[in-house]
Amino acid sequence: MGTVGKAISLLELFTVDEPELGLSDLARRSGFDKATTRRLLLALTGHGFVEQDAATRRYRLGAGLSRLARIREARFPFLQTAVPLVRELAASTAETVHLSEFGVDALVTVHVEHPAWANRVNIDIGQLLPLHSTASGIAYLAFARDETVKACLTGSLKAFTAHTLIEPAAISTSIGETRDRGYSICDQGFEEGVISVAAAIRAADGFALGTIAVAAPKARTTPAALPERGLAVMAAAREISMRLNGENLQTLRRQA
Amino acid sequence: MGTVGKAISLLELFTVDEPELGLSDLARRSGFDKATTRRLLLALTGHGFVEQDAATRRYRLGAGLSRLARIREARFPFLQTAVPLVRELAASTAETVHLSEFGVDALVTVHVEHPAWANRVNIDIGQLLPLHSTASGIAYLAFARDETVKACLTGSLKAFTAHTLIEPAAISTSIGETRDRGYSICDQGFEEGVISVAAAIRAADGFALGTIAVAAPKARTTPAALPERGLAVMAAAREISMRLNGENLQTLRRQA
DNA sequence: GGATGTCGGTTCATTATTTGAACCCTTATT
DNA sequence: AATAAGGGTTCAAATAATGAACCGACATCC
Incomplete structure (x- = not known):
């Protein structure tokens, strides 16, 4: 799988039931190394696809996704x-x-x-x-x-x-x-x-x-x-x- | 910029005014090589972040984005x-x-x-x-x-x-x-x-x-x-x- | 009608990026 | 005070991304 696919499959770990996940959790579930997971998350956060809670340090889906989804929905x-x-x-x-x-x-x-x-x-x-x-x-x-x-x-x-x-x-x-x-x-x-x-x-x-x-x-x-x-x-x-x-x-x- | 960032910046080329773009167009606007652009698009399509119109071969934002945006919105x-x-x-x-x-x-x-x-x-x-x-x-x-x-x-x-x-x-x-x-x-x-x-x-x-x-x-x-x-x-x-x-x-x- | 330009798509040797084991620090838990 | 688990970082080694050149198809233009 290419890097892009990996990044996306990280996003796909979030669900309605578990909308917030920690770094180790994400690494475990995705099967990627913790360092890799973090680098991917960093790239995703940089574009607003993922947000990190300032207090708990956990990650969640970001506003960038809403933005693109709304552009799609407009069309x-x-x-x-x-x-x-x-x-x-x-x-x-x-x-x-x-x-x-x-x-x-x-x-x-x-x-x-x-x-x-x-x-x-x-x-x-x-x-x-x-x-x-x-x-x-x-x-x-x-x-x-x-x-x-x-x-x-x-x-x-x-x-x-x-x-x-x-x-x-x-x-x-x-x-x-x-x-x-x-x-x-x-x-x-x-x-x-x-x-x-x-x-x-x-x-x-x-x-x-x-x-x-x-x-x-x-x-x-x-x-x-x-x-x-x-x-x-x-x-x-x-x-x-x-x-x-x-x-x-x-x-x-x-x-x- | 990492590969993930490049893929996302491709997504960010789509707007309400131009919700569908061709391969060459995307390559030109992103500044990436056509081959690179296509590989990125392929990875994105594979996860439903981008869809390709079967008739015109042009690309648009995909349903995968709506899905994730809705998960976020639910939380x-x-x-x-x-x-x-x-x-x-x-x-x-x-x-x-x-x-x-x-x-x-x-x-x-x-x-x-x-x-x-x-x-x-x-x-x-x-x-x-x-x-x-x-x-x-x-x-x-x-x-x-x-x-x-x-x-x-x-x-x-x-x-x-x-x-x-x-x-x-x-x-x-x-x-x-x-x-x-x-x-x-x-x-x-x-x-x-x-x-x-x-x-x-x-x-x-x-x-x-x-x-x-x-x-x-x-x-x-x-x-x-x-x-x-x-x-x-x-x-x-x-x-x-x-x-x-x-x-x-x-x-x-x-x-x- | 053939020369020219554009588009979507593909190839493969070169190159640069990703990878992950080991590490550090902090915060519970025992 | 010892142990475990979580977030985050480092750097040599391994792997994946890159892009110039190329193909066929279609449209346009003297």
């Missing part, structure tokens, strides 16, 4: 556009709704709305969702480029629960159904006791760029509720796609 | 907290209101609300504001650590207009007045014909972490309007500080 207002519809869907379903965007080889959660229930599905911002074993992932693949689908299915597929589909053929079938139906269903494929439905949000070229999904405890989900939820998530995804692409869904390559 | 909800108050202030003043956060050695604009006027002050998200020559900068320095102030005043101070204060003594005076008054005034110090007032947003330790500012065309600003505007911006800054620090302004080291 491509994904969050701004989608968040209101995520809220609406969360209100109408009274379940956890999350929004993700494709990045490298997984979906990254960029926004979440949680319901008031004590028993609910908890998802963190920044969490990575594998493509083959989540409702979002399948919804994405249903409208992804062929090479993306192929790359996903030829990789090694991890089984997260006893229900996770890991045979490429079974996943292909699921993708096909999703394409016909317009939304995907994932029954405990990622976490035991959680059932999700998702639909793809698509760019002007018709390919998926992200997803919106509803995740609920299986215990409180009746079979009858699923199609209803699926249609709602599909409607939200379509609305977001339309708003992003200036109302002209015609240009979408494949119809949902 | 420290600066935008979420401040944006509603920025909106309010924009509505009540009917002028451009902008929010900035300190990063490395300047303030970075993270949010802007523009009024409906045709003649207004335009500010882009991501724009960097120098500390010595903007209302935001002076407001920040008024509640910054002594070493930050010193570092700023000993550097070389650029005059952006004929009105820019560049003598350290004059700037110190301005900082002192701001500390006493609670808000700063900058009369055309950054751009001809623009007059701004700003106040510092402060962390739990009492030091500034960002600013909120109102920028207006000097032509339509009466001397009487300034103190009114100053008090409004100060009230907004104090409210944001309180919400960020859990209502306990007592812990703030210095009183505004």
Whole structure:
């Protein structure tokens, strides 16, 4: 791995649960030498990608990242556009709704709305969702480029629960159904006791760029509720796609 | 400069006005060799910090940045907290209101609300504001650590207009007045014909972490309007500080 | 229509940067 | 008073970054 990759993988050690880490911790988790880790952190701090707490000496993600993310968001207002519809869907379903965007080889959660229930599905911002074993992932693949689908299915597929589909053929079938139906269903494929439905949000070229999904405890989900939820998530995804692409869904390559 | 710094400075070439750049363009502007530039871009794309448009082959900022920025925002909800108050202030003043956060050695604009006027002050998200020559900068320095102030005043101070204060003594005076008054005034110090007032947003330790500012065309600003505007911006800054620090302004080291 | 310029991308010998074991200092913990 | 763990630093050795030259594709211009 090049130096740049190392620096970035340091940044990727920070999570919502552990937003502040010490030098030794970072060195241990990254596997880099302490001196190396520190030099990388220094370079990152110098550009505002990392900040160091003056009192505790621990490191956290810096304002430079916010700046660049806002520049990106100005060009491509994904969050701004989608968040209101995520809220609406969360209100109408009274379940956890999350929004993700494709990045490298997984979906990254960029926004979440949680319901008031004590028993609910908890998802963190920044969490990575594998493509083959989540409702979002399948919804994405249903409208992804062929090479993306192929790359996903030829990789090694991890089984997260006893229900996770890991045979490429079974996943292909699921993708096909999703394409016909317009939304995907994932029954405990990622976490035991959680059932999700998702639909793809698509760019002007018709390919998926992200997803919106509803995740609920299986215990409180009746079979009858699923199609209803699926249609709602599909409607939200379509609305977001339309708003992003200036109302002209015609240009979408494949119809949902 | 280390390789990491070079990679980051590539990212910093993207702006709201030019959110997509080609390889040769990036190489030219960064001053790096084309091969080097490409290798850096490859490393950045591999981690989702940069994306390449499949059709035009041009590069843009990637989703990985949004992901990290959201993780940061989850820990420290600066935008979420401040944006509603920025909106309010924009509505009540009917002028451009902008929010900035300190990063490395300047303030970075993270949010802007523009009024409906045709003649207004335009500010882009991501724009960097120098500390010595903007209302935001002076407001920040008024509640910054002594070493930050010193570092700023000993550097070389650029005059952006004929009105820019560049003598350290004059700037110190301005900082002192701001500390006493609670808000700063900058009369055309950054751009001809623009007059701004700003106040510092402060962390739990009492030091500034960002600013909120109102920028207006000097032509339509009466001397009487300034103190009114100053008090409004100060009230907004104090409210944001309180919400960020859990209502306990007592812990703030210095009183505004 | 062929000469010229630009662009994205690649190669490989040369060169400069990154690396990490050992070290120091400070702050808990026992 | 001894031990461990954390942040930070040093410098010879090892490794990774560099850039001039080159390729093919496309556009433009007499």
